[in-house]
Amino acid sequence: MATIVKTPSGTWKAVIRKTGFPTTIKTFRLKKDAEDWSRRTEDEMVRGMYLQRGPAERLTFEKAMKRYLAEVTPNKRPFTQTGERQRAVPLNDFFGKYALAGVTAELVAQYRDKRLAGEDRKDADGKATPRAANTVRLELALLGHLFTVALKEWGLGLAYNPVLNVRRPAPGPGRNRRLNTDEETKLLAAVDKHSNPMLRWIVRIAVETGMRSSEIVTLRLSQVDMAKRVVRLIETKNTLPRTVPLSTQATSLFKEALANPARSKDVDLIFFGEPGKDEKRRPYNFNKVWMEIKRAAGCADFRFHDLRHEAVSRFVEAGLSDQEVSAISGHKSMQMLKRYTHLRAEDLVAKLDKIGCVAE
Incomplete structure (x- = not known):
């Protein structure tokens, strides 16, 4: 049975002491409210439905x-x-x-x-x-x-x-933003001219491999195997490690990056920034300069992640199977892979013409 007492300030304090439950106390302005709360709370305790709401309140x-x-x-x-x-x-x-x-x-x-x-x-x-x-x-x-x-x-x-x-907002349509020839020429030319060569290596490696920016900038020397021409990713977005094969162009880019004379012997990162206040070097943060360069190149709406989309689409256009593309990109399902593959209609026209020639 609850104990209800009047406080010096004129309010009513209800105290419930029941075996198996913590002592529960709550203060009300009216005595009736204290009695109602006490009955309701004791009933919940008896029926095994009691929740100690005080901390959350x-x-x-x-x-x-x-x-x-x-x-x-x-x-x-x-x-x-x-x-x-x-x-x-x-x-x-x-x-x-x-x-x-x-x-x-x-x-x-x-x-x-x-x-x-x-x-x-x-x-x-x-x-x-x-x-x-x-x-x-x-x-x-x-x-x-x-x-x-x-x-x-x-x-x-x-x-x-x-x-x-609560209903969650419906996901929007997957992005299918790709570079046209003119945009690619301007963007890569601007990247190549940047004073820090790491930007050039990062952007071009993204196009060649389909790796995410976070996967590229956190790469350590031990993850790149030039003899086997592969990069071993340990931490990825979907938490599963994967091995990314390197094209001839990607291999050349990594050779340049590994030979970067600006790297000191104690720096394990391939793409590193300036030392912080603690004298430690962290991954190269290129976001600001990337935003400036793409605006100057006339493709402000192009995101770095779209380079991954571009790379994966090129893998498909080159004739790689879904399984082969998935092994490179790390997509868990074919449905997710389809969101990132966007074949150019003009490329499909040429293939259809070849089919037509065979039929004739």
Whole structure:
């Protein structure tokens, strides 16, 4: 039976002590509310449905996210850590002051709709600039995992994970942006002229191998086997290691990179940046100069990841089988592989003409 007492401030405090459960205390403005809560809570204990909601009601979303970023995020890969810290910013802006227990499916749906409509971001003319569907999907994925961890590991008395009851934005169509001959000539010429030769090597290696930028810039000397003409990737996006064969051109590029006179003996990275405050060299960060160069070349909408798309499409056009392309690119399923392969219609015309000639 609950004990209900009046406090010196005039409120009513309900205290429930029941064998097998922690002592539960809650304060109310009205005595009736304290009695109702006590009956409901004791009933939940009897039926085995009791949840200790106090911690979740006191913990704000902002503090919960701070704990998640401190305890959970560091166990993920560096690229994922960076992404989660960026996605936490808009989530904190919207949910930060709410108690964790106060985040409902309705609130999550409001967040989704506002982000997709771009209501939180305006351009110079005051017009809303919508967020990409995939951006919002990744933010909801982080939000959902935070609640999963809070439920399963932190022992917070949450009734459910509100993100599970919310529709995720439909994924957009896969990008099929490819370089035309003129764009490729201008872009590669600009890359070749850059003062740091590492940019040239990185961009051209991406076209030749289909490797992601993160896979290229984190390469260590021990991962490149020039005798067998292969690169062994240990950490990849899908977590599975793979071995990438090198074309003649890719082999030549790696030979140049390995012979880089700017590398000191204590640097194991193939593509390295300037020493940091701690005197350590980290992977070469070429994003800023890449953005400038592609704008100057007249293809500002071209992304570095599109080079992977370009490479994989060229593998297919060269006649490699799906299995062979998958072995090089690391795609787990043929469905995912199809999103990155985009055959040029003009190349297919020539093949159709050959078929027609045979038929005649």
